Amino acid sequence: MLAVLRLYLLKSKRVPLLITGIMTILVLWAFTLKAVVSPDTPINARIDLSLTNLGLFIYIIATIIKRDNLNKDGFLLRLPVSDREIVVANILSMIIISVITIVLTITVFYLLILFFKFAGYNITLPTKIVSTEKLNTDSFSVFLYAIMYTGIIFSTHTLLQTYTSKSGAKWFLIGTPILLLFLVPTILAIFFKTTEIHITEAMWNAFWNRPFWHSVKVILKVLWRLRLILGFIYILLAYRLRYLKEV
Amino acid sequence: MKFLEIKDLSKSYSTKFFINKKVIRNLSIEFEKGKIYALLGRNGAGKTTLLNCVLGLINYQGEIIYKGTVLNRKTIKSALKTITSAPSPIEFFPNLSLNQYLPAYRSLFPKWDKDLEDRIKKFTEFDWDAPFNSLSNGQKMQAIQILTLCPSPELIILDEPLGVTDPVVRKYFYKTLIDIIAEKQTTLIVATHLINEIENLFDVAVIMKNGEIVLKDSMESLQKKYSKFTFEKIPDEKLEGETGRFLGEKSILSKNTEETAEHLKQLGIKHIITEPTLEDIFEIFA
Numbered sequence: 001m002l003a004v005l006r007l008y009l010l011k012s013k014r015v016p017l018l019i020t021g022i023m024t025i026l027v028l029w030a031f032t033l034k035a036v037v038s039p040d041t042p043i044n045a046r047i048d049l050s051l052t053n054l055g056l057f058i059y060i061i062a063t064i065i066k067r068d069n070l071n072k073d074g075f076l077l078r079l080p081v082s083d084r085e086i087v088v089a090n091i092l093s094m095i096i097i098s099v100i101t102i103v104l105t106i107t108v109f110y111l112l113i114l115f116f117k118f119a120g121y122n123i124t125l126p127t128k129i130v131s132t133e134k135l136n137t138d139s140f141s142v143f144l145y146a147i148m149y150t151g152i153i154f155s156t157h158t159l160l161q162t163y164t165s166k167s168g169a170k171w172f173l174i175g176t177p178i179l180l181l182f183l184v185p186t187i188l189a190i191f192f193k194t195t196e197i198h199i200t201e202a203m204w205n206a207f208w209n210r211p212f213w214h215s216v217k218v219i220l221k222v223l224w225r226l227r228l229i230l231g232f233i234y235i236l237l238a239y240r241l242r243y244l245k246e247v
Numbered sequence: 248m249k250f251l252e253i254k255d256l257s258k259s260y261s262t263k264f265f266i267n268k269k270v271i272r273n274l275s276i277e278f279e280k281g282k283i284y285a286l287l288g289r290n291g292a293g294k295t296t297l298l299n300c301v302l303g304l305i306n307y308q309g310e311i312i313y314k315g316t317v318l319n320r321k322t323i324k325s326a327l328k329t330i331t332s333a334p335s336p337i338e339f340f341p342n343l344s345l346n347q348y349l350p351a352y353r354s355l356f357p358k359w360d361k362d363l364e365d366r367i368k369k370f371t372e373f374d375w376d377a378p379f380n381s382l383s384n385g386q387k388m389q390a391i392q393i394l395t396l397c398p399s400p401e402l403i404i405l406d407e408p409l410g411v412t413d414p415v416v417r418k419y420f421y422k423t424l425i426d427i428i429a430e431k432q433t434t435l436i437v438a439t440h441l442i443n444e445i446e447n448l449f450d451v452a453v454i455m456k457n458g459e460i461v462l463k464d465s466m467e468s469l470q471k472k473y474s475k476f477t478f479e480k481i482p483d484e485k486l487e488g489e490t491g492r493f494l495g496e497k498s499i500l501s502k503n504t505e506e507t508a509e510h511l512k513q514l515g516i517k518h519i520i521t522e523p524t525l526e527d528i529f530e531i532f533a
Contacts (some may be wrong), residue, residue: 003351010347011340074338075394077304079355080327083320163261 001085004076008093016101023105027112035121087236141228148231155238248315250434251278251301251402256309258296258458270296271307271458280401281432285445285525288455289533294438297455298404301436302332313402328356332404333395336387341380345390356398363427364397370419385413392420396427405437421448442526452525454532462532466525474504475523478516486510491531500531 076086117123153173160169189195208217223230256274259267271293278284288294300307303323311318313326339348353359368375371393373386382390388408395403408420425448427433439445452469454462464472473490477498487510488503500523501507511518 003354007340007343007348007351010343014342075334078302078327078332078334079352080324081355082324 001081001089004079004081004086004089005092007076008089009096012093012097015097016104019101020105020108024108024112027109031116144228148228148235151235152231155235159238249277249312250280250314252310252312253277253297253301254310254312256297256300256307256311258293258300258305258307269458271300274309274458274460276453276460276463278402278434278436280434281428282450283428283435283448284437285442285449285452286436286438286455287442287452287525287529287533288438292455292533293458294455295406296458298332298406298436298438302330302404303327329401330404331356331395331398331400331402333388333391333406333408336379336384336391339379339387339391342378344378345375345393348390348394352394352398356400358399360397360399363399363423364393367393367396367423385416389416389420392423396423399431400433401431402434402436405435405439407439408437417444421445424448442529443524446525452528454529456533462528469525469528470522472502473523473528474501474507475499475521475527476501476507476511477519477521478511480516482511482514482516493527493530500527 113123157169157173160172164172185195188197207213253274253276256271257269258271259269262268274293274297286294286297296305299305301311301313301318303318303320303326313330316322316326318326349364367389371386371389373382373389375390379387379390392408395405403424421444424435428435437445437449446466449466451463451465453460462469475498476486477496479497481492481497481499486499486501486507488501488506490500490502492499499507504520508518508520
């Protein structure tokens, strides 16, 4: 597994520099804008985890988007390594690269702020660049949910590719919600014989209070609460089906 | 114990929803240790699918037994320590160099042949620190050869290995292969369309057609069994012992030299009898 991990890390070695570079340019641009628009107000150099979350988020999206990430049909599958080792090495490499990216980005920001401060700019520098206050359950769970939803979209796309072509999967993914948008109102119109449908709260509650639909509601509620876990299980299963050795 | 045995192998691909195309049909074959097999067949005959089944890259129905062990999800990992195959250049991470791949390969294959690596290094003329995407197609193939041959495998599987390499590289590659096979008793299965190049290399020819094996024999035996008859004018009627006619030639392949010669004598047609080449056998059977 270490051999595969090493290859993954070598493959992605430029990612931290790339993301740090992009983030640095963005921050410098923000500093410049602030200096031009309101030169008298101090530059608030507080860089919290939401910024680093963003960096991590960009990286994860980039790795998920990249089709050859797990090397489907690639040379790795011809090596004496198991599927599990490939997946674990892949995930570990993503984590390591993400951590390096975050550390590098924060260090560069810190140096930038120091540079501006010593150059005489009016900068309010907090004691800590990374605010741990921001690492509360809300912001972190929002981040996790965002990754999960994005992961579901991309893993569904890759999963569909197993059964259809690349473009077929794309159109299936785009086409299904569009088709539903047409189909649902059409079916409702045919069923109710009118396009004016008034669903009152009482009707809605009466529907869900029927024994069968009440059970469905309970199940749906549980599933909705577990959506984060279920979402990641789905992503892993989709990856498992799509990417690895078939045997 | 048989070295590699394939029993009743079948593989289907779904072309459309609920429509399956059978690429390999109930195929059974044995491969012996230390022999070179030329796997031949026209495009779509099922050669690549068969090799991918052995490598565990695709699922299948039937059994593949390698050195007495049935290959499956659990056993394929240890089997692949002694089986190497040449991937297509596009399968590699393009930004890594050969020197970056080598440590990983060395650690995965404990019997890595450093002497062979050094020998090949002297022959190659490209920078081993250059990323894969900066190499020419021929250079990429050379790099892949190193990763395929140096692990000291017991079984090498090559699927169209040298399509884009220059003749010197091809000659060197095959010479290296012969040396390795002679020295280490390695088994080689090579699927290729460059039939002339392997004509003097292989021990057994295996010809596939529509997912089935239509012929498996040594070149010596094939040349004993079959004869090529060439005429000034090709007869219209089918000759005794005739196996097939060559496209654009006034020649036929015969499985019974005496019967065909006698029939031609009766018809009064002058002819020349020669030993068929592998390409001739391929043309008739594939």
